[in-house]
Amino acid sequence: MSAGGRSWGxxxxxxxxxxxxxxxxxxxxxxxxxxxxxLEIDQAMDQYAAGDPAVLALGSSHARSFIAxxxxxxxxxxxxxxxxxxxxxxGKYTPYAWVLKHRILPILTERNASGALVRPSLRHVLLVTExxxxxxxxxxxxxxxxxxxxxxxxxxxxxxxxxENGLTPYNQNxxxxxWREWWSVSTLVQDRGYENITKGLREAVRGKDxxxxxxxxxxxxxxxxxxxxxxxxxxxxxxxxxxLEEMVGTLQGLGLDVTIVLYPRMPGTLSAKAKxxxxxxxxxxxxxxxRDHRLRFVDMTFTNPLTDDDFEVDFDHVKPEGNRRLAEWAxxxxxxFLAGKGATGGAQ
Amino acid sequence: xxxxxxxxxxxxxxxxxxxxxGPRRAAWQNAVLLLASVAFYATWNLKLLGVLAAAxxxxxxxxxxxxxxxxxxxxxxxxxxxxxxxxxxLVASIVAxxxxxxxxxxxGFFAESFNALLGALGMPxxxxxxxxxxxxxxxxxxxxxxxxxxxxxWGRAPACRDPLAYSVFVGFFPQxxxxxxxxARTMLTQYLVPRHLAPAGMAxxxxxxxxxxxxxxxxxxxxxxxxxxxxxxxxxxFGAGALWIALFGYAxxxxxxxxxxxxxxxxxxxxxxxxLPENFxxxxxxxxxxxxxRRWHISLNTWLFDYLFAPLTTGRSxxxxxxxxxxxxxxxxxGLWHGATWTFVLWGLAHGVALAGHHAYDEWYKRRCRADRRxxxxxxxxxxxxxxxxxxxxxxxxxxxxxxxxxxxxxxxxAKGLLGLGGVEGLGQRFGLQAAACVLFxxxxxxLEIGPGPAWKARxxxxxxxxxxxxxxxxxxxxxxxxPVGASTFIYAQF
Numbered sequence: 001m002s003a004g005g006r007s008w009g010x011x012x013x014x015x016x017x018x019x020x021x022x023x024x025x026x027x028x029x030x031x032x033x034x035x036x037x038x039l040e041i042d043q044a045m046d047q048y049a050a051g052d053p054a055v056l057a058l059g060s061s062h063a064r065s066f067i068a069x070x071x072x073x074x075x076x077x078x079x080x081x082x083x084x085x086x087x088x089x090x091g092k093y094t095p096y097a098w099v100l101k102h103r104i105l106p107i108l109t110e111r112n113a114s115g116a117l118v119r120p121s122l123r124h125v126l127l128v129t130e131x132x133x134x135x136x137x138x139x140x141x142x143x144x145x146x147x148x149x150x151x152x153x154x155x156x157x158x159x160x161x162x163x164e165n166g167l168t169p170y171n172q173n174x175x176x177x178x179w180r181e182w183w184s185v186s187t188l189v190q191d192r193g194y195e196n197i198t199k200g201l202r203e204a205v206r207g208k209d210x211x212x213x214x215x216x217x218x219x220x221x222x223x224x225x226x227x228x229x230x231x232x233x234x235x236x237x238x239x240x241x242x243x244l245e246e247m248v249g250t251l252q253g254l255g256l257d258v259t260i261v262l263y264p265r266m267p268g269t270l271s272a273k274a275k276x277x278x279x280x281x282x283x284x285x286x287x288x289x290x291r292d293h294r295l296r297f298v299d300m301t302f303t304n305p306l307t308d309d310d311f312e313v314d315f316d317h318v319k320p321e322g323n324r325r326l327a328e329w330a331x332x333x334x335x336x337f338l339a340g341k342g343a344t345g346g347a348q
Numbered sequence: 349x350x351x352x353x354x355x356x357x358x359x360x361x362x363x364x365x366x367x368x369x370g371p372r373r374a375a376w377q378n379a380v381l382l383l384a385s386v387a388f389y390a391t392w393n394l395k396l397l398g399v400l401a402a403a404x405x406x407x408x409x410x411x412x413x414x415x416x417x418x419x420x421x422x423x424x425x426x427x428x429x430x431x432x433x434x435x436x437x438l439v440a441s442i443v444a445x446x447x448x449x450x451x452x453x454x455x456g457f458f459a460e461s462f463n464a465l466l467g468a469l470g471m472p473x474x475x476x477x478x479x480x481x482x483x484x485x486x487x488x489x490x491x492x493x494x495x496x497x498x499x500x501x502w503g504r505a506p507a508c509r510d511p512l513a514y515s516v517f518v519g520f521f522p523q524x525x526x527x528x529x530x531x532a533r534t535m536l537t538q539y540l541v542p543r544h545l546a547p548a549g550m551a552x553x554x555x556x557x558x559x560x561x562x563x564x565x566x567x568x569x570x571x572x573x574x575x576x577x578x579x580x581x582x583x584x585x586f587g588a589g590a591l592w593i594a595l596f597g598y599a600x601x602x603x604x605x606x607x608x609x610x611x612x613x614x615x616x617x618x619x620x621x622x623x624l625p626e627n628f629x630x631x632x633x634x635x636x637x638x639x640x641x642r643r644w645h646i647s648l649n650t651w652l653f654d655y656l657f658a659p660l661t662t663g664r665s666x667x668x669x670x671x672x673x674x675x676x677x678x679x680x681x682x683g684l685w686h687g688a689t690w691t692f693v694l695w696g697l698a699h700g701v702a703l704a705g706h707h708a709y710d711e712w713y714k715r716r717c718r719a720d721r722r723x724x725x726x727x728x729x730x731x732x733x734x735x736x737x738x739x740x741x742x743x744x745x746x747x748x749x750x751x752x753x754x755x756x757x758x759x760x761x762x763a764k765g766l767l768g769l770g771g772v773e774g775l776g777q778r779f780g781l782q783a784a785a786c787v788l789f790x791x792x793x794x795x796l797e798i799g800p801g802p803a804w805k806a807r808x809x810x811x812x813x814x815x816x817x818x819x820x821x822x823x824x825x826x827x828x829x830x831x832p833v834g835a836s837t838f839i840y841a842q843f
Binding site for chain 2: 006010016019024025163167172189192193
């Protein structure tokens, strides 16, 4: 980059042209793979602080389905009742508990000068979960590198961890999140790790390779199914269970009505073995847990209005239209109480 | 922290701004760089920072003592006493520096080897095998400090009296992990004066960093998990074709990894107004092993030749005038420096023997040239040059087998496989378009240095500034799309 010489002009011009090119390429790639902004914890906390919702939906990325439910509930109650989704990406119970303790409770229990709660509306908490959330952090190793209270951290949390452990793959998640937040409009940044740009460009040049797509689908399905089937041996890891109990205890201690919601699974991906072992066992044990702790229990694992077409290619998340149908269906059924029937308590 | 990691994108701008926005004084600039280097090191292991600090304090103190003892002494008796004291300080400080390296890097290896020897003789283990965490960059910082002490002792460089400048000289963060191994005469002097932010330096720094980033993050990091690692992990399963591709892939990866890191370090240095030494000069163009080692890891090899080979072959020991034996010692040390395993010893031995052989051949050929001038012409002819190039490169690539293999047995399996005596598995989808792009980059990088290459480079640099800006923008966009995601480590950081 020999633009130097003795003057800054050429250097600055080079940088400007490079940045302009980068921005132009980025804008063009929006057509191939537009970035999909996702609700993260920071934004969810800001919304919570500003909105004082009646319902809190805490869970992994699945909690984002409750953004659609918020709209549906708001319509049904003329805006009187709102749901705040708090998605902990890749989360399990220990990260949920961390988020509850360090991010949600300070807002939930904030009081004004006269001692009254600043946000007194919260009545219900939905803990949105599935079997994977209850397993050890990385089954077999107990370590965790990809996840993710780090996504809920603030700079202070990051530096504290950095001081204690040095730079680790775990706390690097925080930097990743910040970086993605800063460049939220950039396709080039948001697509890192997803490869939608290369896929889109390949398809634009060569057309869709249906055979390869099918093979990839079958391959992923096989891996997905064996992961779910093997999950039975890892359910309710002691550390995760303890975090779940702590969360429930904290929320009940605040006088909140807690519901455990088992998130829908994509029907076409469920082998008979998975249904009979991992999913059945998880549902039964979670139902027993809710009975013991006097919680509501809503199991959508198999019982829901969704078809395979309503799920994203990752087999795990529901598409926007599916989320809308799921919301209407749930608010007509097991979650009808969110509209105000049978509401009790409130944060104390 | 790594120069190629996302964390560096947070770290560098902060250090850069604090460094240049503060007072234009050497003390301020050195303080900022020292603080940044400490933070850089601490992100890896705060506790082991003490080892580096202690080693730096010892070499700094020893340097000052070396400059004070016997200085300006007129009386010959006192001067001789002063000289003896200087020698004692030099030996003690070098023993301390190398002792630290020995304990952390070699104690386990020697204990294991000794126990194995006893085992072969039917005796029980006699030494406990220590498994210590190797302090980051200790192999590099030790050589920097030993080199400094020798230079001061020989009077080739003045002792540094500024602890701040000296600490940055030893531990400047871009060079901390994997060099270049800096010298007092060229680097220390730069830290003693204020640096200025110049457009040319900044542009050259950014360009060098970008080139290094492409080599490391695009080429090396792409080849490693897809082409190299799977084959070296299980060479017995793969067919000869896959093994040859993996071996050439490893040569490419190793070069791009290390040369890429060096360029990023040099580029970062330039952006702080500092000129770190060149570490690679197109080694794959070399037509002899001696030339290869003048172009590959230049800072290590010049160190070894200046501080080991030269004193050895020009001193008063048996080695005097025996260059072949000197090569053997230098490359055995180089092998051990790379790692405390028998595979590295084997690698060093192979190169030592080859260099000694080449030296003997060269001497013989020169005698022939003096006797018959046709030999001079033959040596300059294209077939001779091509054959020399091929033999040199083939030898280097083949010796990468023990360099990369986890054990001598695995290296033997790999070598057998190259002859078609192994498995049958191919690389399949692993060797795709992107691998071809990596190879193309690697070949193109070297070709730009020969024939019409330099003229093309000059023509590119003469293009209007906006055109070059657009080019750099496209390179950045390409990198954002194609550089593999994930934390990557530098191969030479482990040495």
